[in-house]
Amino acid sequence: MTTARVVDLDLTGRTALVTGAGSGIGRACAERLAAAGAEVLAVDIDEHAAKEVATAIGGRAIAADLADLDAVDAFPAHVDVLVNNAGLQVVAPLPEFPTDRFALIQRVMVEAPFRLIRLVLPHMYDSGWGRIVNISSVHGVIASPYKAAYVTAKHGLEGLSKVTALEGAEHGVTANCVNPAFVRTPLVDKQIADQAAVNGIAEAEVVEKIMLKRAAIKKLIEPEQVAEMVAYLCSPPASFITGSSIIIDGGWTAH
Numbered sequence: 001m002t003t004a005r006v007v008d009l010d011l012t013g014r015t016a017l018v019t020g021a022g023s024g025i026g027r028a029c030a031e032r033l034a035a036a037g038a039e040v041l042a043v044d045i046d047e048h049a050a051k052e053v054a055t056a057i058g059g060r061a062i063a064a065d066l067a068d069l070d071a072v073d074a075f076p077a078h079v080d081v082l083v084n085n086a087g088l089q090v091v092a093p094l095p096e097f098p099t100d101r102f103a104l105i106q107r108v109m110v111e112a113p114f115r116l117i118r119l120v121l122p123h124m125y126d127s128g129w130g131r132i133v134n135i136s137s138v139h140g141v142i143a144s145p146y147k148a149a150y151v152t153a154k155h156g157l158e159g160l161s162k163v164t165a166l167e168g169a170e171h172g173v174t175a176n177c178v179n180p181a182f183v184r185t186p187l188v189d190k191q192i193a194d195q196a197a198v199n200g201i202a203e204a205e206v207v208e209k210i211m212l213k214r215a216a217i218k219k220l221i222e223p224e225q226v227a228e229m230v231a232y233l234c235s236p237p238a239s240f241i242t243g244s245s246i247i248i249d250g251g252w253t254a255h
Contacts, residue, residue, distance in 0.1 A: 009235045012037035017079045017116070019066060020086030022049025024185030025135055028223035029083050031057055032231045038081060045086075066112035067104055072119075079120040080127070081234055084113035084157070085135040091146045091194035102149040109153035110160065117164055121173065130173035131234045134161045135226070138181045138249045146198050158245060165243030174242035178229050181249035182211040184220040216251025 016033040020026035022044030030053055034040045040059035044050035047063035054061035064071045066086050087109050090101045117132060124130025139147060140154035157177065164175035182188050188211070195210050196202060212218050229246060232238055247253055 009036040009231050011081065011234065014038045014080040015041065015076070015078060016081035016083065017041040017043060017075065017120070018083040018085060019043045019112070019116070021053050022046045025180070025183055025223045025226050026083070026085040027053055028227035029085060029135075029230050030059065032224070032227040033081060033083075033234070034059055036231060036234070041076060041079070043075070043086070066108045069107070069111060069115055072112050072115045075116065075119060077119050078123045080124065080129065081131045081133070082116055082120050083133050083135065083230060084116060086112070087135075087150075087153075089147070089150050089191055089194075091191055091198055093146055093198065094148055097148050102152075105149035105153050106156070109150075110156040113157060114160055117160070117175075121164075121168065121171075124168070124173045125171040128172040130168065130171070132161070132164055132168070132173065132175040133230045133233050134158075134175070134177045135230075136161070136177035136179045136245060138179050138247060138252055140177060140179050141245060141247065142253060146195075161245075162243045169242060174233070174239065176233050176241060176243070177245040178226060178233070179245050179247045179249070180221050180226050181215060181252050182207075182220050183226060184222055188220070212250075214252045214255055215249065216254065219250065221248060221250070 016038040018026050018030045021030040021042035030040045030042050034057035040057055041062055042050050042054045042059050043062045043064055045065050050061035050063050066072055134157050136157050137154045139151045140158045143151045161175050161177045168175055
């Protein structure tokens with residue numbers, strides 16, 4: 001009987017850039033990639049959080065607002081693993097949706113990832129290897145009410161990821177989306193009051209009645225579970241996975 005080989009992720013000598021690395025999914029990804037040997041550039045709008053994470057994992061902190069596209073263009077270009085994770089959420093009905101927040105979300109969650117992909121691809125092409133992982137969402141494949149900007153941005157990120165996969169394939173670069181449902185993060189915590197207001201329910205009911213209503217597994221996802229999928233996409237067994245959207249939603253989209 002043949003015993004299956006377990007391939008450990010070894011990113012020694014690689015540089016990984018993770019946006020939104022100060023907390024939640026981004027922090028978990030930074031920690032996981034650093035544990036695999038990568039030098040991690042931890043990007044966050046919160047300078048203190050970025051430095052805290054970088055210090056903990058032996059990486060480098062970059063304090064930056066991804067809405068400042070000139071700052072994004074000035075990031076280090078010699079990156080082997082790019083994790084586009086940073087995001088924000090606004091919950092409001094379409095007639096009341098703030099136009100400035102809609103534009104901001106597209107800038108941070110679509111244009112900034114585009115700028116970063118454009119920045120790092122030449123190095124990846126030259127080295128013949130690269131991994132781009134875009135943290136999308138279940139909302140990258142389906143919609144929910146009151147999240148016009150977020151759903152639009154995640155759908156845009158899905159398209160960007162697929163084009164990157166097609167162009168990068170001949171250069172040894174893969175690009176994929178990881179699509180979690182609700183993850184136990186500060187971003188989700190901040191939605192609870194907004195969801196309660198627009199749905200007319202108590203905050204204590206939001207997780208059960210809104211966030212987990214359609215899920216078969218009635219639990220929030222942990223950031224480390226998402227990070228482990230990101231790590232797998234950087235491993236040798238995943239070298240043929242590209243242009244994909246890997247859904248981690250507890251059965252939400254099975255309905």
